[in-house]
Amino acid sequence: MVRSPALPEGRTRAEKARRTLSIFGATGSIGRSTADVVLQHRDAFDVDVVTAQSRVEELAQTAIQLGARLAVIGDATLHETLRARLAGTGIAVAAGQKAIVEAASHPVDLVVAAIVGAAGLEPTLAAIEAGADIALANKECMVCAGALFNRRAAAASVRVLPVDSEHDAIFQSLEANNLHAVERITITASGGPFRTATLDEMRRATPEQALKHPRWAMGPKISIDSATMMNKGLELIEAHHLFDIESARLDVLVHAQSIVHGFVTYADGSVIAQLGAADMRIPISHCLNWPRRVLTATPRLDLASVGTLTFEKPDLERFPALVIARAALENxxxxxxxxxxxxxxxxxxxxxxxxxxxxxxxxxxxxxxxxxxxxxxxxxxxxxxxxxxxxxxxxxxxxxxxxxxxxxx
Incomplete structure (x- = not known):
């Protein structure tokens, strides 16, 4: 669950001028947004490792832009291609899944865990064992092995900072001294490309239609999860482990504008929410710089222009993935x-x-x-x-x- 880390040399995060970080999944949508945040604050970060599975050209370019010490490509057949692209740069090169896990053991302050799917579990656990705090964008780590993940994090005294916009919103809305007073946690959903589609239209939907998310630019797997709303089911499970809260106190609301990313309802009736533009650089910047907030070049929210915020309950008949995921959580x-x-x-x-x-x-x-x-x-x-x-x-x-x-x- 989300917890406070121990920091080297007894210094607080606010006192630590530069942070070392690694980006696992550097060529995906989260990785690219992370690189953009880092490039906006080059004096604040030293990049140790960047990894990708197969996008070798993008990985090489990212490694050069960020001045990384090591670039690792998961597909071992691309080892020589990556070596050639980075020849003369001074950036070390490695390849293969074992090399990714080994790179995760490097001593850094923070690891951005953005490898999609269950493949991200081993390197993220290796980073925890090495004592790095985790900016977690890979919800599957919690979904596959939430209890194990939390035990390892607690044993290593590291903090897990949630990068997902919804979980980061909850993180920002929780009052540390009032956790006992939390009545309910609600994460929001855009509704995806089929929010208003009929079952018959969804039955005939093509991959191209399902990939066209109305608000967020994401990779194919996450985009399809959004279209089925399985992503919200996975996020319920992740929220359970991150915030140590049972299924009965977790809710999902469809909010098509994607402005309110999540909120916490307290026992006295107060509701604290986090709002922001639909831009992943906002939660990424929050996690990379926590507990400080720094100027980041992201769109500013203009509520007067937005005018109206709408909310609706998800249709569980058209989106049964939510029911299936909640049942799995309870099992x-x-x-x-x-x-x-x-x-x-x-x-x-x-x-x-x-x-x-x-x-x-x-x-x-x-x-x-x-x-x-x-x-x-x-x-x-x-x-x-x-x-x-x-x-x-x-x-x-x-x-x-x-x-x-x-x-x-």
């Missing part, structure tokens, strides 16, 4: 692990044209039903167990998709 870490694995496989299958849009949630639900009989109640305390359960979820999802394909013939 425990094994279920949220399987949920995440099945969802990653189903989203990939939809993007490849193997299943329809509505079949994403249906596939996840079917996999959870099957997994209940085989791995239900599994308790894990090692990364190996987490990954084994993740593998089982992926296997069951692949089988389910193949079965649907045969039935459609």
């Amino acid at each position: 425990g870490d094994w279920a949220t692990n399987i949920l995440n694995a099945a969802n990653e496989v189903a989203v990939a299958a939809f993007l490849e044209g193997a299943i329809g849009f509505l079949e994403i949630a249906a596939t996840v639900e079917a996999v959870l039903d099957r997994a209940t009989a085989t791995v239900g109640g599994t308790v894990f305390d090692t990364v190996e167990t987490v990954l084994a359960l993740d593998g089982e979820g992926r296997r069951l999802a692949a089988e389910q998709i193949e079965f649907r394909g045969r039935r459609a013939l």
